[in-house]
Amino acid sequence: MRAKTKIRDFHQARWNEPIIFDLSTPGERGILLPEIEPEVEASAGGALDELPGDLKRSNPPGLPEMAQMRVLKHYLRLSQENLGADLNVDIGQGTCTMKYSPKINEQFAASPQLSGLHPAQNEDTVQGTLEIMYQLEQFLKAISGMDRFSLQPGGGSHAILAIVSMIRAWVDDRGLSDTKDEIITTIFSHPSNCAVARTKGFKVINIYPDPKTGRPDLEAFKEAVSERTAALLITNPEDTGIYNENIKEFTDLVHAHGGLCSYDQANANGIMGITRAANAKFDFCFFNIHKTFSSPHGCGGPGCGGVGVKEHLIPYLPVPLTSFDEANNRYYLDYDVPKTIGKIKDYYGVIPAIIRAYAWIRSLGAEGLLEAARVAVLNNNYILNRIRAMKGAEAPYAEGEHRIEQVRYSFQPLKEETGCGFDEVQRRICDFMCHLWSSHEPFVVPEPFTIEPTESYSREEIDEYLAALEKIIEEAYTNPDVLKTAPHNSSIHHIAEHEYLDDPKLWAVTWRMYNNRFEGYFEPKKEQQ
Amino acid sequence: MAKKFIHPYIPNSVPEVQQEMLQEIGVENIDEFFKCIPDEQKVQGKLDLPDPLLSEAALKRHVEGILARNQPAGNMINFLGGGCWDHHVPAVCDEIAARSEFLTAYAGEPYEDHGRFQALFEYASMMAELLDVEVVNIPTYDGSQAAAPALSMACRITGRTEVLVAVSTAPDRLSVIKSYLYPDIKVNLFDYDSDTGLADLDDLSARLSDQTAAVYFENPAYLGYFETRGRKISALAHEQGALSVVWTDPASLGVLNPPRAYGADLTCGEIQPLGIHMFMGGGRAGFIGAPDDERYIKEYPSRLFGIAPTTHREWGFGDAAWERTSFASRETSKEFVGTASALWGITAGVYLALMGPEGMRELGENCIKRTRYALNKMAGLPGVKAPAIGTHFFKEFVVNFDGCGKTVAHINAELLSRGIMGGQDLSQVYPDMGQSALYSLTEKRSREDIDCLVNELEKILSA
DSSP states (O other), X not given: OOTTOOOOOOOOOOOOOOOGGGGOOTTOOSOOOOOOOHXXXXXXXXXXXXXXXXXXXXXXXXXXXXXXXXXXXXHHHHHHTSXXXXXXXXXXXXXXXXXXXXXXXXXXXXXXXXXXXXXXXXXXXXXXXHHXXXXXXXXXXXXXXXXXXXXXXXXXXXXXXXXXXXXXXXXXXXXXXXXXXXXXXXXXXXXXXXXXXXXTTOEEEEEXXXXXXXXXXXXXXXXXXXXXXXXXXXXXXXXXXXXOTTHHHHXXXXXXXXXXXXXXXXXXXXTTTTBOGXXXXXXXXXXXXXXXXXXXXXXXXXXXXXXXXXXXXXXXXXXXXXXXXXXXXXEEEEOOOTTOOOOSSSTTOOHHHHHHHHHHHXXXXXXXXXXXXXXXXXXHHHHHHHHHTSTTOBOOSSTTOOOSSOEEEEOHHHHHHXXXXXXXXXXXXXXXXXXXXXXXXXXXXXXXXXXXXXXXXXXXXXXXXXXXXXXXXXXXXXXXXXXXXXXXXXXXOOOOOTHHHHOTTTOOSSHHHHHHHEETXXXXXXXXX | OOOOOOOTTOGGGOHHHHHHHHHHHTOSOGGGGXXXXXXXXXXXXXXXXXXXXXXXXXXXXXXHHHHTTBOOGGGSEEOOOTTSOOOOOOHHHHHHHTOHHHHTOOSOOTTTTHHHHHHHHHHHHHHHHHHTXXXXXXXXXXXXXXXXXXXXXXXXXXXXXXXXXXXXXXXXXHHHHHHHHTTTSEEEEEOBOTTTOOBOHHHHHHHOOTTEEEEEEESSOTTSBOOTTHHHHHHHHHHTTOEEEEEEOGGGTTTBOOGGGGTOSEEEEEOTTTTOOOGGGTSOOEEEEEOSOHHHHTTOOSOOEEEEEOTTSOEEEEESSGGGSHHHHGGGSSSOOOSOOHHHHHHHHHHHHHHHHHHHHHHHHHHHHHHHHHHHHHHTSTTOBSOSSOSSBSSXXXXXXXGGTOOHHHHHHHHHHXXXXXXXXXXXXXXXXXXXXXXXXXXXXXXXXXXXXXXXXXXXXXX
């Protein structure tokens, strides 16, 4: 750590904001609507009363009644109790740390020239947006080596749905429904790969990592592949950040058995301009446009998934695609996709994310994308080097090797030596304005945490994060109670009783449900006792 | 040697910093990190991308130049709807949706991201009041991606694998439903009366069986009219042990009964009307509402945020019934879940809080009366049939121009040249309806707007 790195004396906003219904004052108004003009009333005044009996609402909805400034304050206070990536050091959100979302791109996304467009407008009146969609597709083709993209999916998991739906259609189209009924994935690939595969009627085989190298076990994979293999859905590098250099052996083997290969590139941050899906012979790939090409995550969406395919799978893509009519110098929505899986989402895609990604790529170019990948990987190995030296933490697999964009670490030694593991560290790091994510289940790596710095964070910020980690580890050995009772400086304190979230008799997912079960502060309602 | 690429978005591009970092790691250069990638998999040369627009000024000029080619409906007198509607977006919705804290957050824990958990719990709670249900999910990708999983849930709840969907369903939504439910769930359609638009109850009864998991219909229907016999449809479904699944427009529920009042077991829909801009159909999120019944809750694929106590008696929140999600249970989960549309859930919550019960009532009244006013005016135009289908309407109705001898495409081109976006052309998707268009009226369409439309139509049709 360099001399100037300090542990920040931080306290998050703590507003103790009531649940919004408790802010209601009967009669207050947050916004007024247009008055009905006398001519409209005269002609159409009876329209509401004439509705048949069942249709008209008898009791008004129990919404809060609040003046406008009260609504604004409530939500501004809640926003302050939220640490967006613009404020914190979010590098503990490994596998999907968000990079910086430039503010100029927000201006484009919020422009009335974009927000005011209706999807059924004549194509001649939306040429600007169609051009951006078309050009972004060309960029993604260059970055991946694939032949065509759909930008329709609303996120990475949704992109997986599009891909597995195409695999399903391709299998059925070839009359192989009964024989090709298995999909192979790896335990370190995103859980949506296997969950979607099952949803589309496939059996799922999970490949575990080789305990030494961390790569998907090649021998187990060879055993799993057969004529029944419809497809391989795989990430590379996986959540461990270890690049599987045998990847082409995987894709070759699946192809030799007549299956398809899909590259989960939700996070392509470490390999942009370095390697491409097509180079490892994948048939499909997808990007989380919001992740790799910079669109803010919005607390969990809207995102955007860009699905790429090789030539032979273009006929299965969702409709419409965006095409260009050179003769008339005109972009258009192209429904001529003969074996399309249909639509997987309304309309054409998450347009605000699409324009941000377009602007981001235009602002960096090929050299900038490559530099983003190189710096993301430099940052990651800088962190790896430091965490490897930390007592209580370890980086399982591939000892001594460099990693690509992220690393899955373990607090297993810390847990064994202090009784404090991931859960305690996660709660404590909030007190230092940082975030640490829990990693995908199952926890193949015990007490896991995943760190991915991206290219967006400066060395100073990375050092600050690492200093916080070191401080917390030291506390675990010297004063573990500080961890066990954490957080102390966050917006709220420890939620220790998880049965309120897991027990059907106690859980309440809306305020109405809460009031049916409890009164006051979680006191069971009398009549239920 | 070319100048080192140092971009404002990439702080550690500074060569001295990189050198120090490399030294600390103990490697010579960044290329060493990529030695694990076989050469034949590496990109040869530079990616084929346009030269960068390095200055913010150049980027702004370039992108705004492209956007200038758009002619937004939002700047015109707009009558396009059909699933994406031109409602007013309150300024406070834009303010909150653009807050860095919400906009740039992702998956923080219930502590440092307390705000989003509470805001989304409150969104679900306000939606529950509007829908008169106890359970509402964190938003799905869109309304269609709420309808399809709702039907999938109904299949698991009933243990059946066949659903009956109204033929009047929005065409794109039907495409999503079919695509999503394939191959495990069979989608059959039941017919409607082409004059009234109402469900053909005889056809529905004939198709219903003890194999049917759910009957699905939309109210208001895609073509604008109300299905007035919801209670009967739900009762027919229930007689066969099937669930009633109803898609509804939340903007209508200040004045209209929520589907549960006429027997819906699951309610689903799209929240774009609740404070979200149109974005050419790119600003969307879906909801699924259900009763407080463990059988239903356990079948949700989406996240549900529950309320929980903290050690210091604050309101805490977290994921409820986590084990059913694909995050927890991979291929043994209920479908799948991932990043969807949380920001629009927060935004819709802001909208409902601003509107309150009176605002939602006035919104419904505005839509219904303005629609009726437009209908009355357009019905008086020679050769125009309005409404072409249905009896009672919320904010849309179909107009048929066959009697005018002009195509909708021609009429709309003429209207466009006068600053008016005419109704959505249905002639391709509904060829049986001839030259018909779906006209949509929100609270934004004033009497003057409507009179202007009718005056211009009169000129165009008589030309």
